[in-house]
Amino acid sequence: MISSGKMYVLRNLYHTTNITQKKEVQVMNNNANKCIECTVQQCAHHCDTANYCSLERIMVGTHEANPAMDQCTDCKSFRKK
Numbered sequence: 331m332i333s334s335g336k337m338y339v340l341r342n343l344y345h346t347t348n349i350t351q352k353k354e355v356q357v358m359n360n361n362a363n364k365c366i367e368c369t370v371q372q373c374a375h376h377c378d379t380a381n382y383c384s385l386e387r388i389m390v391g392t393h394e395a396n397p398a399m400d401q402c403t404d405c406k407s408f409r410k411k
Contacts, residue, residue, distance in 0.1 A: 374409040383407075 362382035369381050377384050389406040397403060 368405075370405070370408065372411055373405075374411045375407065376411075 361384045362377040362380050363384060363386065364382060366383035366385065366388055367381055368376055368383040370376055373383075375383050375385050375388075385407055390403055391406040392403050394402040
């Protein structure tokens, strides 16, 4: 059984972690990386003010064994807002 003091610390840690994660997303959304254009507004890394990604770098991958066109590639850095 968890004591009330430990439960308070756990709740406080969870709350602080959630706030920190939300602040990181908010800060990133305003830091446009002019080297990475992006129009996917549903992504957590998309800049709210312009069509750019806020990440320093992204990972591009594929879902095909032998990609032959641009539709075969994916941004592996995508995170839903």
